[in-house]
Amino acid sequence: MTPEVIPLGTASAxxxxxxxxxxxxxxxxxxxxxxxxxxxxxxxxxxAGLKRTKLEAIFITHFHGDHFYGLxxxxxxxxxxxxxxxxxxxxxxxxxxxxxxLPGLANxxxxxxxxxxxxxxxxxxxxxxxxxxxxxxxxxxxxxxxxMGFRYEEKPRPGSLNVAQANALGVxxxxxxxxxxxxxxxxxxxxxxxxxxxVIGPARPGSVFAYVMDTRPxxxxxxxxxxxxxxxxxxxxxxxxxxxxRDTGHSTACEAAEIAKAAGAKRLLLGHFSARYDDVxxxxxxxxxxxxxxxxxxxxxxxPLHPAPVPVD
Numbered sequence: 001m002t003p004e005v006i007p008l009g010t011a012s013a014x015x016x017x018x019x020x021x022x023x024x025x026x027x028x029x030x031x032x033x034x035x036x037x038x039x040x041x042x043x044x045x046x047x048a049g050l051k052r053t054k055l056e057a058i059f060i061t062h063f064h065g066d067h068f069y070g071l072x073x074x075x076x077x078x079x080x081x082x083x084x085x086x087x088x089x090x091x092x093x094x095x096x097x098x099x100x101x102l103p104g105l106a107n108x109x110x111x112x113x114x115x116x117x118x119x120x121x122x123x124x125x126x127x128x129x130x131x132x133x134x135x136x137x138x139x140x141x142x143x144x145x146x147x148m149g150f151r152y153e154e155k156p157r158p159g160s161l162n163v164a165q166a167n168a169l170g171v172x173x174x175x176x177x178x179x180x181x182x183x184x185x186x187x188x189x190x191x192x193x194x195x196x197x198x199v200i201g202p203a204r205p206g207s208v209f210a211y212v213m214d215t216r217p218x219x220x221x222x223x224x225x226x227x228x229x230x231x232x233x234x235x236x237x238x239x240x241x242x243x244x245x246r247d248t249g250h251s252t253a254c255e256a257a258e259i260a261k262a263a264g265a266k267r268l269l270l271g272h273f274s275a276r277y278d279d280v281x282x283x284x285x286x287x288x289x290x291x292x293x294x295x296x297x298x299x300x301x302x303x304p305l306h307p308a309p310v311p312v313d
Contacts, residue, residue, distance in 0.1 A: 003028035003154075003207055003224070003305040005230060008044035008296040010271040012034075012236045012250070020044055020274060020299060024232060026152060026209060028305075031056045033136070035150060035211045041070040042077055053081055057129050059136065060091035060148035061213050063098075072102050079110050086113040090128045092146055095117045099165045121146045125223075139224055141215035144249040145169050149215065151224045154205045154206020158183070161299065166199040207305045210265070213272055216246070217255045225263035230305055233259055238283050241274070253283040257290035271297040286312035300311065 004027050009020035015243040021038025025045065029183050033056045034041070043125050045052050052074070054105075071089070078087065096116035105114075117128050119138055129136040137151040161177065161181055171177065171194055176186040185195045210225040212233045237245045245252050251259075253270055260268040261292035268291050273280050284296040 001029055002071070003209075003270075004177045005209055005232065005303040005305055006048055006050065007269070007271055007301065007303075008041055008048060009038050010273055010276055010299055011038075011066070012234070012272040012299045013064075015040065016275050019273065019275075021070070022213060023070065023090070024211060024271075025050055025106070026305070027054075028134075030054060033152065034058045036061055036213065037070040038066045038068070039070045039073075042074045044300070050158070052078060053083060056086060057088040057090065057136070058139035059128070059138075059148075059150050059211075060089070060212075062143060062145055063092060063095075064214065065143065071188040072099060072105060074115065075099065076104055078112065078164065079104070083112040084117075088114055088115045088117060090117040090119065090136070093120050104302055115125060119148060119220070124290050125220075128210060129306070137224070141212060141220050141224075142218040142249065143214045143216070147214050149212040149221060149224045151228070152209040152223055153213070154208070156203040156205055159201030159203050161202060162199050166194065169198065170192050171199070184219035190238040209305050210263075212259070214248055214249065215251060217251055221259050223261045225259060225265045226264045226265065230267045230269060230303060231260050231263065231265040232269045232271060234282050235287065235296075236274050236285055237271050238277070241276075253287040254290055257294060260291045265291075266293065268294040269297045269303060270294065 008023040011019035011021055015021050020040050022036040023038050023041040023288040024035045026033040112219045122253055125139045127135050128138045134154045140149050141149045170188050179186050180196050182198055183196050187193050208228040210228040210231045212221045213223055233256035234251050235256045236250035237252045239252055239254055240251050280296045287294040
């Protein structure tokens with residue numbers, strides 16, 4: 001299954017009739033990651049048709065309420081759903097103490113293990129979640145309080161088997177094909193040895209998703225988005241309110257586009273829109289003048305995370 005990104009909330013600070021608070025799901029191979037968890041996130045998961053029980057890990061960027069206050073309710077609901085699988089929660093230092101103080105969320109009250117990964121304010125970059133198939137990296141970004149951005153990156157996959165080349169070397173047995181695909185040399189009936197590097201192409205890079213919210217333009221934003229297949233970047237304001245963006249530690253749509261361009265990202269998705277905008281199409285248009293492959297995030301829409309042509313600007 002191609003991984004897909006699903007924005008659950010695209011509002012900044014204050015929800016509106018049509019926009020919910022910050023949260024974004026990434027679904028892959030039946031499991032799910034969640035980036036931020038504003039109020040109402042668990043209901044948006046339901047509306048999106050996503051199973052809360054499939055959550056594998058939650059990543060909290062910072063302690064502003066519109067990114068964080070839905071976490072406690074979601075953890076409680078998972079308990080009521082009788083979850084037993086462990087759940088990882090990544091966030092700023094002190095996140096576990098904050099969560100555990102609430103009734104029903106003490107460690108011995110939950111039917112599952114909540115594993116907290118706390119990131120100190122003085123860190124530079126860190127792999128905060130690692131599996132056989134992918135990892136998530138965090139870097140600090142430039143907001144009014146300590147805030148992180150995240151980069152999801154799939155690990156390289158083995159290259160493709162060149163069947164014609166294998167046949168030319170005498171390989172015809174499917175068991176030998178399978179062995180070569182997993183990196184094992186095979187010995188033929190003739191006594192000849194065929195090594196994987198003779199018939200397997202170069203490793204194929206995995207997909208990359210960057211989640212960069214609540215920040216001024218910064219070098220770490222570029223680093224997180226480097227060659228990303230999809231960059232989801234905050235665009236709280238348009239250019240007419242650029243000073244507001246500077247004053248509040250946010251970015252304009254044009255600034256998000258500059259980050260995407262500097263990073264060599266392939267696609268840019270804008271979100272975290274100020275409640276002053278009933279229509280966010282003009283924000284997308286401003287960004288498209290700088291980085292053409294840009295669109296405004298639509299809540300509950302699916303954005304497949306697969307390599308796309310690099311836009312020519």
